[in-house]
Amino acid sequence: MVVREVTVTNRAGLHTRPASMIVRTASKFDADFFIQKDSYEINGKSIIGVMTLAAEQGATLTLTFEGEDEDEAAEAVADLFEEGFGEVK
Amino acid sequence: MLPKENNVQISEGSPERDVAFDRVGNERVVEGIGVAPGIAIGPVYLYARAAFEVEERHISRKERDAEIKRFEDAVSNSERDLKKIASVAREKLGEGSASIFDAQALMLRDEAFFDAVIERIRNDRMSADYGVQTVINKHRQLLKASESEYLRERANDMLDLQDRIVRHLRRGKILSDVDSKTIVVAESLTAADIVLFSRRGILGTVLDYGGATSHVSIMARALSLPAVVSTHGVTSEVATGDTMILDGLDGRVIINPTEETLQFYRDRKERYHRLQEEQKQLVPLPAETLDGHGIRLTANLEFQEELKLIEEYGAKGVGLFRTEILFLMQRRISLSEAEQFDTYRRIVQSVGPDTTTFRVLDFGGDKMLPMGHREHNPFLGWRGIRILLDKPELLYPQVRAIVRASAYGPVRILLPMVTEIGELRAFKQILREVYGDLEADGETVDPEIPVGIMVEVPAVAIKAARFAREADFFSIGTNDLTQYTLAVDRGNDLVASKYQELDPAILQLIKSTVDAARAEGIPVSVCGELAARPLATPILLGLGVDELSASPVYLPEIKRVIRAIRMEEAVDLARRSLDAGDAHEVTAILRVWLKEHACDVATMLEGDGRDVPGSA
Numbered sequence: 001m002v003v004r005e006v007t008v009t010n011r012a013g014l015h016t017r018p019a020s021m022i023v024r025t026a027s028k029f030d031a032d033f034f035i036q037k038d039s040y041e042i043n044g045k046s047i048i049g050v051m052t053l054a055a056e057q058g059a060t061l062t063l064t065f066e067g068e069d070e071d072e073a074a075e076a077v078a079d080l081f082e083e084g085f086g087e088v089k
Numbered sequence: 090m091l092p093k094e095n096n097v098q099i100s101e102g103s104p105e106r107d108v109a110f111d112r113v114g115n116e117r118v119v120e121g122i123g124v125a126p127g128i129a130i131g132p133v134y135l136y137a138r139a140a141f142e143v144e145e146r147h148i149s150r151k152e153r154d155a156e157i158k159r160f161e162d163a164v165s166n167s168e169r170d171l172k173k174i175a176s177v178a179r180e181k182l183g184e185g186s187a188s189i190f191d192a193q194a195l196m197l198r199d200e201a202f203f204d205a206v207i208e209r210i211r212n213d214r215m216s217a218d219y220g221v222q223t224v225i226n227k228h229r230q231l232l233k234a235s236e237s238e239y240l241r242e243r244a245n246d247m248l249d250l251q252d253r254i255v256r257h258l259r260r261g262k263i264l265s266d267v268d269s270k271t272i273v274v275a276e277s278l279t280a281a282d283i284v285l286f287s288r289r290g291i292l293g294t295v296l297d298y299g300g301a302t303s304h305v306s307i308m309a310r311a312l313s314l315p316a317v318v319s320t321h322g323v324t325s326e327v328a329t330g331d332t333m334i335l336d337g338l339d340g341r342v343i344i345n346p347t348e349e350t351l352q353f354y355r356d357r358k359e360r361y362h363r364l365q366e367e368q369k370q371l372v373p374l375p376a377e378t379l380d381g382h383g384i385r386l387t388a389n390l391e392f393q394e395e396l397k398l399i400e401e402y403g404a405k406g407v408g409l410f411r412t413e414i415l416f417l418m419q420r421r422i423s424l425s426e427a428e429q430f431d432t433y434r435r436i437v438q439s440v441g442p443d444t445t446t447f448r449v450l451d452f453g454g455d456k457m458l459p460m461g462h463r464e465h466n467p468f469l470g471w472r473g474i475r476i477l478l479d480k481p482e483l484l485y486p487q488v489r490a491i492v493r494a495s496a497y498g499p500v501r502i503l504l505p506m507v508t509e510i511g512e513l514r515a516f517k518q519i520l521r522e523v524y525g526d527l528e529a530d531g532e533t534v535d536p537e538i539p540v541g542i543m544v545e546v547p548a549v550a551i552k553a554a555r556f557a558r559e560a561d562f563f564s565i566g567t568n569d570l571t572q573y574t575l576a577v578d579r580g581n582d583l584v585a586s587k588y589q590e591l592d593p594a595i596l597q598l599i600k601s602t603v604d605a606a607r608a609e610g611i612p613v614s615v616c617g618e619l620a621a622r623p624l625a626t627p628i629l630l631g632l633g634v635d636e637l638s639a640s641p642v643y644l645p646e647i648k649r650v651i652r653a654i655r656m657e658e659a660v661d662l663a664r665r666s667l668d669a670g671d672a673h674e675v676t677a678i679l680r681v682w683l684k685e686h687a688c689d690v691a692t693m694l695e696g697d698g699r700d701v702p703g704s705a
Contacts, residue, residue: 042201043200051232054232
């Protein structure tokens with residue numbers, strides 16, 4: 001199991017487009033993927049789940065990956081957060 | 090002649106004929122904003138959200154499997170729609186606009202939606218409609234609880250999805266009861282709706298809300314679908330089947346027209362078609378007066394898919410590329426330098442060897458940044474260059490992208506909402522820094538990109554002589570110049586009639602701007618709506634403007650006027666207009682000239698209402 005802490009850096013937060021980028025990226029891997037915000041946990045391969053996190057700029061999220069390709073999956077998803085989904089910070 | 094179907098409401102012997110006669114005297118003329126030219130005459134299809142309201146309904150055990158099947162079919166159909174819409178959006182508007190529809194498609198098969206609805210149908214015996222609504226409501230509540238206004242608004246994306254599925258559940262196929270050859274009347278439509286309606290062959294659309302630069306208006310223009318927006322409550326005055334005339338040229342809608350009005354508009358429509366045919370012959374001809382004085386006609390563009398219109402209507406370059414529309418279309422606060430560069434480079438390559446004028450981001454006013462801030466008086470607030478100088482993270486990537494694009498063809502940079510000379514200087518400093526960075530990166534670019542300013546705040550027109558020493562060109566934005574000079578908000582019905590671009594005060598400001606530019610030898614263009622009005626062409630010509638930039642579709646008509654006038658006549662008309670008492674006197678002077686000089690089609694397009702029987 002791989003656990004990563006990430007921060008939402010883009011100004012608009014996890015709205016529709018970033019959410020769909022996360023889901024599309026995570027779905028390329030077999031590893032199970034969950035996102036936790038405060039005490040709320042959702043399936044990271046569900047776009048509605050990701051959107052209903054309502055994660056705003058500055059929010060800290062815990063990403064959990066479990067499966068054979070968990071390292072690669074964690075790397076790919078964490079990169080999206082680092083790049084702020086290609087949006088303004 | 091009109092296609093036969095258009096006449097169905099008033100044809101001999103049809104039952105509707107009696108209805109039409111009952112309503113003689115009930116003819117109503119409603120003014121709005123024409124956002125896509127053309128005239129449509131036909132029956133109304135009233136498209137109201139209320140039609141998709143969902144009732145709480147439960148089903149019996151034996152209906153259960155059929156109901157699940159019905160839901161699955163609706164999801165498949167919605168998925169197919171979304172793919173179609175995404176592909177049209179991708180083709181017409183680019184990748185970013187398509188992504189929202191891709192995301193909706195992803196939601197359809199999401200376990201939190203798909204599996205959840207099936208569970209409601211199976212376990213709680215909800216009808217499919219009710220199940221969809223229940224599940225979506227739950228998710229919407231979570232989004233609405235967010236602190237961020239932007240995320241709260243995403244709850245509407247979910248509502249769109251619900252409407253889409255419910256429409257399929259109700260009628261099998263989306264919008265299937267919208268007949269072709271109808272005028273769709275709605276409070277508002279999404280760009281996606283307009284694509285689907287257009288594919289069903291509707292005649293045009295009338296919307297209570299929206300403006301010339303709304304997403305849906307731009308889409309209507311791209312699809313050549315006549316459209317009038319901002320009609321304030323027409324939806325509550327019409328019913329499906331009522332006869333309507335939509336005049337996208339004048340921004341006017343006529344409900345239950347009399348036979349006389351119908352005849353007038355049938356003629357007008359035919360004249361418009363004839364005019365369009367004639368205009369094709371004007372495209373290759375030069376824009377010069379009878380005595381050989383030339384003026385440059387350029388295009389106002391909003392997105393790269395409009396580029397084909399430049400050639401189609403004979404524009405000599407792009408006089409105004411409104412970059413903010415790219416951002417608004419994609420519902421994004423920012424686009425990366427790479428994304429912007431890619432778009433700008435394609436435009437420059439396509440427009441070359443003619444020049445492309447990029448106006449840097451003009452957010453603020455009625456073009457809200459999706460950042461959720463509110464201002465008491467946005468038109469006098471944080472707008473245009475004021476935002477950009479406060480937010481270098483928006484300005485730098487854009488300037489870099491534009492400068493890099495200059496390697497592919499001639500480019501100019503235009504600054505919006507300048508009021509003080511310091512703003513121009515601050516921008517030039519940033520431009521120098523960008524040049525330095527790019528030189529360090531070894532990029533070859535145009536080292537002397539002209540930097541001009543919009544003349545849209547009266548202060549700038551008054552100080553034009555001073556600005557002309559430091560700016561490389563002027564572009565007069567008559568829309569804002571008019572509202573700031575006359576202190577009239579044209580969106581405000583109480584005073585909208587006082588919004589007169591031809592007020593002598595505006596003409597005086599244009600004159601001082603042109604004179605100041607002349608003295609310093611810099612060019613002046615006009616890029617507001619006034620530039621698109623054939624009626625105003627003689628004055629702008631006579632005042633000495635070098636370039637008119639307008640939506641390409643209007644250029645042949647302007648060229649017709651230019652080719653019919655002598656420079657001394659234009660100068661004389663301008664002089665008399667400056668001396669007129671008010672905009673109505675100016676209009677009268679110009680109309681007389683246009684009528685006398687066989688520019689009757691131009692006069693027809695101007696249509697100030699006096700010729701329309703219904704509006705008397």
